[in-house]
Amino acid sequence: MVKDEKKTKKELIEELQYLRKRLSELEAGQIKDTMRNEKNLDQLRGNETILVVDDNDLFRKFIVHTLNLLGYHTFEAESSKKAIEIIEKKHSHIDLMLTDIVMPDMSGRELAEHLKTFRPKIKMIFMSGYAEDIVVHREVFTIIDKGSSFLKKPFSPFELAEKIKHKLTEA
Numbered sequence: 741m742v743k744d745e746k747k748t749k750k751e752l753i754e755e756l757q758y759l760r761k762r763l764s765e766l767e768a769g770q771i772k773d774t775m776r777n778e779k780n781l782d783q784l785r786g787n788e789t790i791l792v793v794d795d796n797d798l799f800r801k802f803i804v805h806t807l808n809l810l811g812y813h814t815f816e817a818e819s820s821k822k823a824i825e826i827i828e829k830k831h832s833h834i835d836l837m838l839t840d841i842v843m844p845d846m847s848g849r850e851l852a853e854h855l856k857t858f859r860p861k862i863k864m865i866f867m868s869g870y871a872e873d874i875v876v877h878r879e880v881f882t883i884i885d886k887g888s889s890f891l892k893k894p895f896s897p898f899e900l901a902e903k904i905k906h907k908l909t910e911a
């Protein structure tokens with residue numbers, strides 16, 4: 741039986757505190773140094789185009805800024821509806837979609853299914869911060885394809901960069 745997918749107040753507060761800390765580090769330029777210390781930054785750079793879809797403004801901006809620091813080109817969407825608009829206009833230029841699974845207007849899984857009609861071979865990474873990720877994660881991989889990846893929120897800039905680079909360089 742699947743539990744209710746709503747986060748507790750404590751989980752939301754913890755995530756917000758984490759995001760505020762990471763965003764302030766990002767603005768202070770500390771993330772670049774942290775990533776450089778953890779692994780050779782040059783190995784994580786790229787120039788591909790990534791569509792980032794997340795209804796959490798703070799988290800989406802953290803992701804986009806991190807990816808831009810690494811040389812990636814980004815489109816960002818705060819909703820599945822906005823993502824679809826971008827996909828329909830720019831679909832031939834998107835190499836990877838990084839999307840939250842649980843969003844208010846349309847799930848990341850449904851969005852991925854829509855995107856697959858335009859770009860059947862596009863690479864995808866799903867992300868979520870819900871405690872029920874295992875169940876949601878299984879649903880996404882069963883319905884979309886075995887080649888999809890998952891990133892548990894919250895994540896560090898290094899974890900994001902490594903997951904993106906790995907997914908983009910997969911055969």
